[in-house]
Amino acid sequence: MESRLTEEHHQSLKLWLRMLSCTTLIEAEIRTRLRSEFDITLPRFDLMAQLDRHPDGLRMGELSKRLMVTGGNVTGITDQLEQEGLVLRAPVADDRRAYSVKLTVAGRRAFTRMASVHEGWISELLGGLSTIEKSTLIELMSKMKSHLTTQSEPERK
Numbered sequence: 001m002e003s004r005l006t007e008e009h010h011q012s013l014k015l016w017l018r019m020l021s022c023t024t025l026i027e028a029e030i031r032t033r034l035r036s037e038f039d040i041t042l043p044r045f046d047l048m049a050q051l052d053r054h055p056d057g058l059r060m061g062e063l064s065k066r067l068m069v070t071g072g073n074v075t076g077i078t079d080q081l082e083q084e085g086l087v088l089r090a091p092v093a094d095d096r097r098a099y100s101v102k103l104t105v106a107g108r109r110a111f112t113r114m115a116s117v118h119e120g121w122i123s124e125l126l127g128g129l130s131t132i133e134k135s136t137l138i139e140l141m142s143k144m145k146s147h148l149t150t151q152s153e154p155e156r157k
Contacts, residue, residue, distance in 0.1 A: 026125050033121055038114050043069070045118070047077050048103065048111045051087065057102030059092060086110060 031042045038045075050058060050066050058066070064074045078101055081087040086107035092098040103111060126134065 026122075029125060030118070030121060034114070034118070037117065038110075040114065043067070043073070044077055044081060045111075045114060047074070047081065048086065048107060049115065051101060051103045052108065052111050052115070055102065057088075057090070057100040060089075060099050060101060063101060081107065 027042070034040050034042055034045055046067055047063060050063060060071060060074055060078065063078075064071045067074065078087060078089060082089055085104055087101050088104050089099050089101050092100050129137070
């Protein structure tokens with residue numbers, strides 16, 4: 001197998017590892033800052049971000065799918081946020097097994113404040129790149145995401 005590897009293979013592996021490394025470094029820093037600044041975890045922040053985009057609420061199953069975590073994880077996070085008065089869980093009228101979750105007024109206010117600070121952190125962490133470099137990376141990553149989505153579609157069917 002090794003003799004069949006080309007420079008393209010090595011370059012692809014190097015790129016993947018570099019992207020993974022950058023993502024890990026940024027995520028670790030964001031986790032630390034969220035904890036110290038707002039006493040909140042990244043999964044709780046992410047759940048609130050999804051709910052902020054959907055003011056009418058999302059079903060628990062949809063939250064699980066969007067966050068790419070198990071239903072149990074969503075339930076645990078929702079329980080914590082509900083106890084703090086940041087989200088409200090309500091049964092879905094047409095499905096007795098389902099619940100919908102949405103931000104409370106206090107939750108929306110808290111998330112708006114956190115999201116603003118979070119955006120500043122991301123801007124700071126990516127500050128080593130120029131606007132043109134960021135645009136180029138966005139374009140290239142979009143191209144790669146499209147390719148990956150196309151690659152995995154036949155497997156899903």
